[in-house]
Amino acid sequence: xxxxxxxxxxxxxxxxxxxxxxxxxxxxxxxxxxxxxxxxxxxxxxxxxxxxxxxxxxxxxxxxxxxxxxxxxxxxxxxxxxxxxxxxxxxxxxxxxxxxxxxxxxxxxxxxxxxxxxxxxxxxxxxxxxxxxxxxxxxxxxxxxxxxxxxxxxxxxxxxxxxxxxxxxxxxxxxxxxxxxxxxxxxxxxxxxxxxxxxxxxxxxxxxxxxxxxxxxxxxxxxxxxxxxxxxxxxxxxxxxxxxxxxxxxxxxxxxxxxxxxxxxxxxxxxxxxxxxxxxxxxxxxxxxxxxxxxxxxxxxxxxxxxxxxxxxxxxxxxxxxxxxxxxxxxxxxxxxxxxxxxxxxxxxxxxxxxxxxxxxxxxxxxxxxxxxxxxxxxxxxxxxxxxxxxxxxxxxxxxxxxxxxxxxxxxxxxxxxxxxxxxxxxxxxxxxxxxxxxxxxxxxxxxxxx
Ligand SMILES: Cc1cc2nc3c(=O)[nH]c(=O)nc-3n(C[C@H](O)[C@H](O)[C@H](O)COP(=O)(O)OP(=O)(O)OC[C@H]3O[C@@H](n4cnc5c(N)ncnc54)[C@H](O)[C@@H]3O)c2cc1C
Ligand SMILES: NC(=O)c1ccc[n+]([C@@H]2O[C@H](COP(=O)([O-])OP(=O)(O)OC[C@H]3O[C@@H](n4cnc5c(N)ncnc54)[C@H](O)[C@@H]3O)[C@@H](O)[C@H]2O)c1
Numbered sequence: 001x002x003x004x005x006x007x008x009x010x011x012x013x014x015x016x017x018x019x020x021x022x023x024x025x026x027x028x029x030x031x032x033x034x035x036x037x038x039x040x041x042x043x044x045x046x047x048x049x050x051x052x053x054x055x056x057x058x059x060x061x062x063x064x065x066x067x068x069x070x071x072x073x074x075x076x077x078x079x080x081x082x083x084x085x086x087x088x089x090x091x092x093x094x095x096x097x098x099x100x101x102x103x104x105x106x107x108x109x110x111x112x113x114x115x116x117x118x119x120x121x122x123x124x125x126x127x128x129x130x131x132x133x134x135x136x137x138x139x140x141x142x143x144x145x146x147x148x149x150x151x152x153x154x155x156x157x158x159x160x161x162x163x164x165x166x167x168x169x170x171x172x173x174x175x176x177x178x179x180x181x182x183x184x185x186x187x188x189x190x191x192x193x194x195x196x197x198x199x200x201x202x203x204x205x206x207x208x209x210x211x212x213x214x215x216x217x218x219x220x221x222x223x224x225x226x227x228x229x230x231x232x233x234x235x236x237x238x239x240x241x242x243x244x245x246x247x248x249x250x251x252x253x254x255x256x257x258x259x260x261x262x263x264x265x266x267x268x269x270x271x272x273x274x275x276x277x278x279x280x281x282x283x284x285x286x287x288x289x290x291x292x293x294x295x296x297x298x299x300x301x302x303x304x305x306x307x308x309x310x311x312x313x314x315x316x317x318x319x320x321x322x323x324x325x326x327x328x329x330x331x332x333x334x335x336x337x338x339x340x341x342x343x344x345x346x347x348x349x350x351x352x353x354x355x356x357x358x359x360x361x362x363x364x365x366x367x368x369x370x371x372x373x374x375x376x377x378x379x380x381x382x383x384x385x386x387x388x389x390x391x392x393x394x395x396x397x398x399x400x401x402x403x404x405x406x407x408x409x410x411x412x413x414x415x416x417x418x419x420x421x422x423x424x425x426x427x428x429x430x431x432x433x434x435x436x437x438x439x440x441x442x443x444x445x446x447x448x449x450x451x
Pocket of ligand 1: 037043047111137140270308
């Protein structure tokens, strides 16, 4: 039994927990970190890193096939898989554990539970530790949609999909936003026959409807059977088949059913009720300083604020600054949202409908980048790419932007900066962008606004 006191205990060492712990350690604080699986979290082993690693060679192969005078290279699954395994460290975090120990952290392996407050007490198996501050950074798990009989069929989440050894012949993907689009495209490009079932009217349900249309067009181009406006209702096994029955009675058949229907905050093992802290349906509620209760902080997916690694890392920085005596508030305007499909799908800020709901008078414009720019034509022989902007008529400020185009995940940051900093449309119209780049598309889009 260990019973030690720390300045801070960090529960969950995904990207959010890692930033908080590292900054506190660098400032000389006594820090305990608790991780029950692998330091690096979902992102490092089963989410961002393997998915981007697996998508990249397929994007490069398609890019080479579309560039003038190149014979497209063929993806080599054994090579892709081996590099994916390197990138996910063969699911081994011993170097990370040693790294944190060498920085002075006490590293506990196990599930942490809040066992008391005043002082905050954290239990990990037989260990009890107390701390002035506790940072909850426990992330999220794949949600299970209410489909009767799911337990009968071969169900995958992001975990099985990103660590896949043999590509299945057929997959039914349930859910058509970030996870469904990225992993659906990956499987399809690897030769799997993919049926994607999306409940709402379009893909990418939180983005402009146009973005969803373009995402569906891209997936259909890869042979995905995209079915929108459907409700998966029941699942059953028929021989080796995993069958999903829709509310209209039609069926989708696969070897596996991949769940891509959102995330559930990991709160169940924390014992929040024992310490009198209540969580909401989206996660552990925090104030603008990421504080859940005096001395209790929360960051990343478990807060439900915005489920991205960059947001978890940002919040980790905010919390560390506050624990170190600062008074830092988090601001979420202008957070970029990128889906690493081919072409990349990137967005920032508000959609026109969201802007209207918030009382703005939105003006939108969409441009075909292949019509007004040179870069798409120097990039590929059959180029594609579209971008859109939303501005507020009264303040003449940019409220949001999106692009479905090569490298959009890089050049969306110009718009992200403009939205975050409130740069006016007239300033943007006066901008000078490198020729020939996709970034010039902003000038086109902003000029196309009727204001
Ligand atoms: C397929 C997929 C692809 C994605 N791609 C991207 C991307 O490209 N870019 C992006 O920004 N975001 C991406 N995301 C989202 C991203 O993975 C998450 O936003 C990010 O991992 C959140 O980080 P976190 O630190 O909050 O939690 P996590 O990464 O989930 O880490 C939480 C950690 O806490 C540990 N833990 C949980 N409970 C306890 C406990 N009681 N005791 C001890 N330890 C505990 C867990 O084991 C885990 O290691 C993707 C998600 C998925 C599913
Ligand atoms: N590149 C990235 O940054 C990246 C990549 C993957 C995931 N993520 C993050 O991870 C989180 C989870 O992503 P996600 O795509 O799983 O969830 P999501 O919540 O973004 O989308 C889930 C989708 O599934 C649909 N859906 C829900 N229930 C359904 C049902 N029963 N049948 C059919 N469709 C259903 C919803 O309409 C929605 O479009 C997101 O917040 C996302 O930001 C980020």
